Amino acid sequence: MTRIPRSPSLSLRLLLTLACVCGAASAAIADPGTSSLANREGPALWIASGPEGGTYRSVYATNLEALMRGNRIFYRETEGSAQNIELMQAGEADIAFVQADVFAAAWQAGETSGVQVIGRISDECLYIAYRKGGRIQQFEHLKSPPDGEPARIAVGPDHSGPAGSWRWFSERVPELAGNETSDQVGTLALNQLALGRYDAVVWVTDPGNLDHKMLQGTLSNDALGIMPVTDAGLLAPLADGTVIYRKRKVTLSGGWKSKKVETICTSALVLMRRDADRQLVDRISDLVSLKRDLIAPHD
Numbered sequence: 001m002t003r004i005p006r007s008p009s010l011s012l013r014l015l016l017t018l019a020c021v022c023g024a025a026s027a028a029i030a031d032p033g034t035s036s037l038a039n040r041e042g043p044a045l046w047i048a049s050g051p052e053g054g055t056y057r058s059v060y061a062t063n064l065e066a067l068m069r070g071n072r073i074f075y076r077e078t079e080g081s082a083q084n085i086e087l088m089q090a091g092e093a094d095i096a097f098v099q100a101d102v103f104a105a106a107w108q109a110g111e112t113s114g115v116q117v118i119g120r121i122s123d124e125c126l127y128i129a130y131r132k133g134g135r136i137q138q139f140e141h142l143k144s145p146p147d148g149e150p151a152r153i154a155v156g157p158d159h160s161g162p163a164g165s166w167r168w169f170s171e172r173v174p175e176l177a178g179n180e181t182s183d184q185v186g187t188l189a190l191n192q193l194a195l196g197r198y199d200a201v202v203w204v205t206d207p208g209n210l211d212h213k214m215l216q217g218t219l220s221n222d223a224l225g226i227m228p229v230t231d232a233g234l235l236a237p238l239a240d241g242t243v244i245y246r247k248r249k250v251t252l253s254g255g256w257k258s259k260k261v262e263t264i265c266t267s268a269l270v271l272m273r274r275d276a277d278r279q280l281v282d283r284i285s286d287l288v289s290l291k292r293d294l295i296a297p298h299d
Helices: 012-019 053-066 082-089 100-108 141-144 161-172 174-178 184-195 213-219 276-289
Strands: 045-049 072-077 095-099 115-131 152-154 180-182 200-205 224-226 248-250 260-273
Touching: 045 053, 045 082, 053 072, 053 095, 072 174, 072 200, 082 095, 082 100, 082 115, 082 161, 082 260, 095 100, 095 115, 095 161, 100 115, 100 161, 100 260, 115 184, 115 213, 115 248, 115 276, 152 184, 161 174, 161 200, 174 276, 184 200, 184 213, 200 213, 260 276
Parallel strands: 045 072, 045 095, 152 180, 152 200
Antiparallel strands: 095 260, 115 200, 115 224, 115 260, 248 260
């Protein structure tokens, strides 16, 4: 696995702590209407929003657009968090949604000099699907497979959030580094998990998004389950005290027979460029602080 460089002297703890103090207060807003804001007059803004159908694009970005009256909003479809940071650094996006663990890895590598954290908008939690009756049944098996052979894990494209999380996991828990990873993604990965090609499939999303296709794809397949994820190595703070992950019980299905599983969660952050217009930065910051529940209604 690629090693994450050591942290520079600047405090990552301060950066992420400041990002997490955003208020959750909400205020009534006018009906955004049915016409696309991308077609209205006003400054054009580009949002690095991840893949089509993902929570960043279908929930956060769409809701932020509805709040950004007077701006023409466009989307840059990406593989996920790591590519979102790259686009920000290159000046090809004005706003981006990023997992805190992926941001932390990029920050430690000195790859975030051109961006600033505006704030936190939601939890983002890790889900690992497994095949019932397969060789990998629990998180401990990923650290030490029962038969001694490396586990085959689908984590998605290299620039995606799940792949970034898995690299971070393998740095924090070295026993995970010996497994084989694949860039397969989506329900195809789940289908192939059920057939035995993979031993586990990883994704990361807002735990309140019960309509997420990976969650629904797993729950609708009797051959698959979602394993609990608990490991002291992942929950331990960094040397400067920064906490990247925390435990949380997430709901897998609604209704009076709702199912829950314990896993670990990081945060979804809003980023902007350091050279962004100050009035625009203040506007986005106000929305993240005062209308966060309208951007991420699941949180």
